[in-house]
Amino acid sequence: MEDLAAPVEEDFFTTLVRKHMPTTQRIMQKAKGCLIYNAKTAESVYSTYHDNTEDLASNVCDMLVCIARNAVREVNPIDELRFLRIATKDYEFLIAPTDEFVILVEQLDPSKQPVAATPNAGKKKKPK
Incomplete structure (x- = not known):
């Protein structure tokens, strides 16, 4: 008789990350934290921060x-918050609350991101 190991069932978080891997990777390229x-429970599932900051x-x-x-419900009682973006002079905070998890991504302000140089950048076209 063969002893077959039962397949390991993934937890909700692992399944969610796998499902949205391209989006997660794109977001994390610009993320500072x-x-x-x-x-x-407010228990951390994943964090790039130290305990106190977390x-x-x-x-x-x-x-x-x-x-x-509360502000969304004041405007429309049947609506619900899906995403919250807070931009400061230096940072941008993206918050996605769900019933089970809250995801917070901190990234540098997009205007502070280094821009890749292009061959024609800064060159003026000559008039014909």
Whole structure:
């Protein structure tokens, strides 16, 4: 009789990341930091931050999401918050709250990102 090992079942987070891998990779190329935590327990699932920063970020994120959700419901009681973007002079914070997880991505302000040089950059065309 053969002993076949039962297939290992992936957790929800791993399945979610696999499903959205191209998007995740694109986002992480510009990310300065990332935090994914359980919305119900506030337990970190993935983080690029230190413990103290992680706790502070999740607490502030929860407050911002709560305020934004309330503002959305004031305007339309049946609508719900899907995405929150906060841009400062130097950074941009992208927050995607769901029922199970909250995803926070911190990236440098796009205007501060280095631009790849192109061969014709800075050259003026000669008039004909």
